[in-house]
Amino acid sequence: MSTAPTLSELADDLEHRQMQELGERVVVKSFLYHLAGGERTLGPRPQGKRLLMGEDPRLPPMPEKPTLLDFFRLRLAPTQAHLLQSANLAQKNGLPEKMVLACLLHDIAVVGFIRADHGYWGAQLVEPYVDEEVSWAIRVHQALRFFPDESVGYEYPDLYRTMFGEDYRPEPYIVAEYERARKHRWYMSARMICVNDLYSFDPDVEVELEQFGDIIGRHFRQPPEGLGNDNTPASHMWRTLRRPCNAL
Numbered sequence: 001m002s003t004a005p006t007l008s009e010l011a012d013d014l015e016h017r018q019m020q021e022l023g024e025r026v027v028v029k030s031f032l033y034h035l036a037g038g039e040r041t042l043g044p045r046p047q048g049k050r051l052l053m054g055e056d057p058r059l060p061p062m063p064e065k066p067t068l069l070d071f072f073r074l075r076l077a078p079t080q081a082h083l084l085q086s087a088n089l090a091q092k093n094g095l096p097e098k099m100v101l102a103c104l105l106h107d108i109a110v111v112g113f114i115r116a117d118h119g120y121w122g123a124q125l126v127e128p129y130v131d132e133e134v135s136w137a138i139r140v141h142q143a144l145r146f147f148p149d150e151s152v153g154y155e156y157p158d159l160y161r162t163m164f165g166e167d168y169r170p171e172p173y174i175v176a177e178y179e180r181a182r183k184h185r186w187y188m189s190a191r192m193i194c195v196n197d198l199y200s201f202d203p204d205v206e207v208e209l210e211q212f213g214d215i216i217g218r219h220f221r222q223p224p225e226g227l228g229n230d231n232t233p234a235s236h237m238w239r240t241l242r243r244p245c246n247a248l
């Protein structure tokens with residue numbers, strides 16, 4: 001007859017499931033992953049184990065000198081289709097190349113890094129490699145998405161009513177960002193991201209990443225040593241995206 005596990009056995013089992021073992025190495029997750037699960041903890045402490053440092057065998061291997069396209073192919077979520085569709089629309093609408101790039105990258109934080117404050121994170125990630133207007137527009141689209149602009153036919157998205165509720169109101173910092181942006185010389189660039197920000201996909205329209213290869217080549221300053229191997233204020237973010245569970 002089997003006996004019910006004791007509390008400490010249950011705790012051990014939970015710890016074991018929370019730590020993933022990769023051969024001799026154990027994966028420990030960052031505080032933020034636990035916090036996102038509603039827990040203020042660093043997770044179980046692996047005793048006497050080696051921790052994962054270096055390439056993560058659970059993820060597709062990356063080339064030694066990864067490019068933006070490599071990150072698209074090997075790290076970003078499949079929902080990156082949203083980025084391709086937005087950039088495709090921007091191209092059809094005749095936007096300048098660098099704004100097509102802005103549309104291609106506008107939600108890179110959502111599909112590859114973090115959702116909260118995604119415009120700010122996304123702008124920071126690409127800032128050293130793009131024209132200042134591009135990163136500014138990516139940063140500010142976060143706020144502009146919540147405010148209509150009739151002059152270009154942009155309305156408050158219906159989707160936001162569904163996602164956030166009829167009574168949702170943007171926080172004061174978003175309102176302040178919007179008010180600053182309205183007076184900015186690049187206001188319309190950020191607004192163009194919103195106008196080309198597609199939420200209703202046509203599943204029959206497949207947009208290939210290769211379509212934007214030339215634009216990326218001309219407007220994204222790919223570091224020859226590879227994203228993350230370079231030395232910019234954003235290099236560490238690319239390294240974290242490449243190896244998200246490095247212990248330190």
Ligand SMILES: [Fe+2]
Nearest residue numbers: 106107141142
């Ligand atoms: Fe966005």
Ligand SMILES: [Fe+2]
Nearest residue numbers: 106107197198
């Ligand atoms: Fe978007």
